[in-house]
Amino acid sequence: GAVVSQHPSRVICKSGTSVKIECRSLDFQATTMFWYRQFPKKSLMLMATSNEGSKATYEQGVEKDKFLINHASLTLSTLTVTSAHPEDSSFYICSAGDRLYTEAFFGQGTRLTVV
């Protein structure tokens, strides 16, 4: 299957700072990437859909200004958590899709801790 790389795997930041998480498709062109958030012992909740070259589509209840998504190329999408607060601490995971593939390919996830 295709490979999606997510970086960093873990990050600790101070309240008020911003954190950028990268999601790269290594061996295919991802026209669409998805960002999910997962709380401990909970399921994955879709945050937004990122389309290359256009604005991301956010799910209801997700703050666009808090979670900035950029998909500038067919192999890279970034999620920036701005002015992070402890309640933003969570596991963030991306997936990439392409019209050639039916299944989604997931990154390894990023554990964000805001102190």
Next chain:
Amino acid sequence: SQQGEEDPQALSIQEGENATMNCSYKTSINNLQWYRQNSGRGLVHLILIRSNEREKHSGRLRVTLDTSKKSSSLLITASRAADTASYFCATDAGTSGSRLTFGEGTQLTVNP
């Protein structure tokens, strides 16, 4: 948006036993996928079953899909301690592909 439900939420079995997990969903789907997640790690794709399929096998895994009941089951046969993980079903209903809605997950513990 649809949100799947899975049962049981937690399942504890002995090595060698079979594990069955169920998933229900609310709207029409294109396909349903099962994923595995080890604690604090990313997702591993296990198997995909299309809406026009009723059963699929992959190694020790067997997945069924009943679109009339909007439900699916994942059977792991001859379980091993290494199968201990969370298992999620995810449905894909859109045309863009890969926009998934996840179930709540089942935490499987296989005791040696």
